[in-house]
Amino acid sequence: MPPNTKDMLSKAQRLAPELVKWRRHIHMNPEPSMQEHETAAFVAERLREIGVDRVMTGIGDTGVVGLVRGRGRRTVALRADMDALEMHEQNDVPYRSRRPGMMHACGHDGHVACLLGAASMLQEMRSHLPGNVKLIFQPGEEGAGGAARMIRDGVLENPKVAAIAALHVDTETPSGKVAVRYGADTAQVDDVTLTILGKTTHVARPDLGVDAISAACQAFNAIQQFIARRTSPLDRRVVGFGTIHGGTRMNVVADEVKLQGTIRTIEPETRDAILRFLKGDLKRTVKATGATAKVHIEESYPPLMNDDRVVTAVAAVASEMLGADSIVEIPQPVLGGEDFSYFARAGVPAAMFRIGTLDAKKGFTAAGHNSRFDFDDRRVLPVGAAMLAAVAVRLLAL
Numbered sequence: 001m002p003p004n005t006k007d008m009l010s011k012a013q014r015l016a017p018e019l020v021k022w023r024r025h026i027h028m029n030p031e032p033s034m035q036e037h038e039t040a041a042f043v044a045e046r047l048r049e050i051g052v053d054r055v056m057t058g059i060g061d062t063g064v065v066g067l068v069r070g071r072g073r074r075t076v077a078l079r080a081d082m083d084a085l086e087m088h089e090q091n092d093v094p095y096r097s098r099r100p101g102m103m104h105a106c107g108h109d110g111h112v113a114c115l116l117g118a119a120s121m122l123q124e125m126r127s128h129l130p131g132n133v134k135l136i137f138q139p140g141e142e143g144a145g146g147a148a149r150m151i152r153d154g155v156l157e158n159p160k161v162a163a164i165a166a167l168h169v170d171t172e173t174p175s176g177k178v179a180v181r182y183g184a185d186t187a188q189v190d191d192v193t194l195t196i197l198g199k200t201t202h203v204a205r206p207d208l209g210v211d212a213i214s215a216a217c218q219a220f221n222a223i224q225q226f227i228a229r230r231t232s233p234l235d236r237r238v239v240g241f242g243t244i245h246g247g248t249r250m251n252v253v254a255d256e257v258k259l260q261g262t263i264r265t266i267e268p269e270t271r272d273a274i275l276r277f278l279k280g281d282l283k284r285t286v287k288a289t290g291a292t293a294k295v296h297i298e299e300s301y302p303p304l305m306n307d308d309r310v311v312t313a314v315a316a317v318a319s320e321m322l323g324a325d326s327i328v329e330i331p332q333p334v335l336g337g338e339d340f341s342y343f344a345r346a347g348v349p350a351a352m353f354r355i356g357t358l359d360a361k362k363g364f365t366a367a368g369h370n371s372r373f374d375f376d377d378r379r380v381l382p383v384g385a386a387m388l389a390a391v392a393v394r395l396l397a398l
Helices: 005-014 016-028 037-050 108-124 146-152 212-230 268-279 281-287 308-322 341-345 377-396
Strands: 054-059 063-068 075-081 132-138 164-174 178-180 183-186 188-197 237-246 256-265 292-299 304-306 327-329 350-358
Touching: 005 016, 005 108, 005 308, 005 377, 016 037, 016 108, 016 377, 037 054, 037 063, 037 108, 037 132, 063 108, 063 146, 075 108, 075 377, 108 132, 108 164, 108 377, 132 146, 146 341, 164 178, 164 308, 164 377, 178 308, 188 212, 188 237, 188 268, 212 237, 212 256, 212 268, 212 281, 237 268, 256 268, 268 281, 268 292, 281 292, 304 308, 304 341, 304 350, 308 327, 308 350, 308 377, 350 377
Parallel strands: 075 132, 075 164, 164 350, 178 327
Antiparallel strands: 054 063, 063 132, 178 350, 183 304, 188 256, 188 292, 237 256
16 A cells, blocks of 8 residues: 555655755756746656656657556656746745746745655556556646646646646745645736827927827826726736837837736636727727727636545644644645646646645745745755645545
């Protein structure tokens, strides 16, 4: 029989030096979405050293897949994302990023180390596994949709995956604790580009032109007014713009302004209302200024809907391994996007759980996507590796 959950945690704690070494190597050598060539090579080499039977590279362009073969036909999967962010690290640590402008500021380096640790543990106990475990190291989570690319390349087939789980570090949960959520977990993401077209003229004669900057300001305010007064305050929704570009000179009326942003929603009805407004009433609002609005909306990540049976399995493992007081139930979905959702949308029972990293005493308080993000890897990684391995074993028994 496979070892019990407490024994698996003990094994993971003994692996801690390797887990930390793996994580810090990846942290020092971050790579952007769909360019994780060195990271993928590192992962594949570690899997082969561990003895994983089948290691495949180039899945979903730069993804890596390994298969731990057990004694049964059922196959479950574990997933870790590998890409970093275009940010300059400000942490003064020996393992800080060696690549200016690139940083693992979302914990993907830790996710990879945890899955490598789980792979080592599962490979060691493979003769006792009642099935197979597919190890999915995924590229391009930060906006490139790497999960969809891997699904396109057949990652859920041969052998067919019956259930899948993933972990993510969580900067709002105390270090080493496990957070779970049933049902809706992350938001529907839509990318929006708003282009305002006016007519150029000298700023001293604005009446001879159409000021695209002024029209863009009115458009921006109209969107926020719509969100505040025309959608339910009980719904979870946001429309935000991260970039705005327009104009050529301080004394020339701008004839074009482009705003790029994102729409995040949980309730489908609210999303539909926002899209109708952007494509209809907003254009009429801009037209009243004399300008023209072009609205381009591109659907991005779908919402993540966690499967109840998978979440229950995760919670049971965490309770056995760490104690019932180690489990935090996430009270509501977040408006962040997560491309792990593509696995769930493909029809596979799926769930993501969180491993806490918050530790004010040790100074680990920065949020994800922050240039000072870091965590106590000696504490967090063994818990993550043990949880992944034990969850896989539990899912095989469902």
